[in-house]
Structures are given as structure tokens and as C-alpha cells.
Amino acid sequence: SIPMTVRYLDDEGVKAHRFIFDSRAQQVELPSQGTVRWIYGNQDEIGFYRQRIAEPTLAKLLPEATSVLSPIELVGLLEDQWAMVRSGSVTIRSFLRVLSACSRAQNHNVLRVISERMDALDLIVKDAAGREARAKLRQLAAQWFLPHLNELGFAPRPGESQNDAQRRAICITT
Numbered sequence: 001s002i003p004m005t006v007r008y009l010d011d012e013g014v015k016a017h018r019f020i021f022d023s024r025a026q027q028v029e030l031p032s033q034g035t036v037r038w039i040y041g042n043q044d045e046i047g048f049y050r051q052r053i054a055e056p057t058l059a060k061l062l063p064e065a066t067s068v069l070s071p072i073e074l075v076g077l078l079e080d081q082w083a084m085v086r087s088g089s090v091t092i093r094s095f096l097r098v099l100s101a102c103s104r105a106q107n108h109n110v111l112r113v114i115s116e117r118m119d120a121l122d123l124i125v126k127d128a129a130g131r132e133a134r135a136k137l138r139q140l141a142a143q144w145f146l147p148h149l150n151e152l153g154f155a156p157r158p159g160e161s162q163n164d165a166q167r168r169a170i171c172i173t174t
Contacts, residue, residue: 005043009068010036016043038064045076050083055094062101071107078102078113092121096140103144108166114144115174145171 002021007014011034019028030036038061041051053061065074081098084090099114118141125133149171152164 002047002049004041004047004049006030006039006041007043008032008036008039009064010034014068038068040069040073040077042073042076042080044070045072050080052080052084052089053077058094058098062097065101066104066106071105071110074102074105074107074110075113078110078117082117100140100144106163106167108163108170111145111148111167111170111174115170118174141174145174 003018004021005016005018006028007016008030009015010030010032015030015032017028017030021028030039039057040061041047041053042049061068065077069077078098081090081095085092085095095117099117102110103114105111118137122134122137125137148167152168152171154168154172156165156168
């Protein structure tokens with residue numbers, strides 16, 4: 001039995017639905033009102049499971065991800081999607097869309113995971129795809145991290161938050 005808490009947005013606002021997933025295959029109807037705009041299957045990352053989000057569901061979530069998911073949920077989304085890439089059940093192209101959506105996060109923990117996954121992808125591309133693919137990957141890194149660096153600058157600011165100091169270090173390193 002797997003206890004689950006699913007968070008979603010319908011016509012009445014953001015809601016959570018708790019249930020027990022207790023069979024090999026199970027379908028659960030959300031107590032929603034109107035259209036469900038997005039859904040996330042592991043509220044606050046309290047569940048000990050991986051979620052594989054169907055592409056249409058992921059497509060609805062990603063444009064809103066950094067505004068509706070907490071930093072821990074964004075990290076969970078990234079880690080779940082990376083696990084799916086490693087198992088071969090999700091494409092790297094799909095994973096890059098997740099990285100892109102999450103790159104707008106203002107939290108250093110989220111950016112650290114993105115940076116680490118970019119490093120892993122760089123090693124894969126270096127060995128398998130060559131110079132042109134690495135150049136494209138580096139363009140993506142610049143596209144995702146330079147806006148943060150432009151906002152933060154290279155030099156620490158008096159009284160800045162620990163989050164901003166960490167974000168700057170991650171952006172410079174990446």
C-alpha cells in the first residue's frame with residue numbers, strides 16, 4: 001500500500017487529495033470542480049516513490065511549475081524525471097523541457113540539481129555525441145543560468161541572503 005497526496009488546481013483553486021494506492025493498477029477520480037489545470041503526484045515530496053508523469057500532464061504543469069511547486073517539489077520533479085531518463089522510460093528531450101521550466105526557480109537547491117544534471121549530460125554528450133552537441137548543451141546552460149547571474153552580479157552584495165550567495169556560486173560554476 002502506498003499513501004499518496006496529489007495536489008492539483010481546478011476551478012475552485014489548489015486542492016490536495018489523499019488516498020491509498022493499494023493495488024497493482026488503480027484509477028482514482030479526483031474530487032475536482034471543472035477543469036483540472038495541473039496536477040502533481042507527490043505533494044511536499046512526502047511519498048517514497050518515483051512518479052512518471054505522462055507527457056500531456058507534464059505539458060500542463062511545466063509552464064506553471066516554478067510558481068505552483070515548492071522548491072522541494074521542483075527538486076523531486078527533477079530527480080524523478082532524471083531517474084526516468086536513466087531507466088530509459090523518458091527521453092532526454094523531455095528531460096530538457098523539465099530542466100528549462102525549472103531553471104526559472106529562484107531557489108539555489110533547484111539550480112544546484114539542474115547544474116548537476118547538466119554536468120552529467122555534458123559527460124554523456126562528450127562521450128557519445130561530440131563537439132556540436134556539447135556546444136548546444138552549453139548554450140542551454142547559458143540561456144538558463146545567465147539571467148540569474150545578470151540579476152545577482154558577480155560580486156556579493158551587503159546583506160544579501162544565503163540563497164542569493166549560493167545561487168551566484170552555482171551560476172558562475174555552471
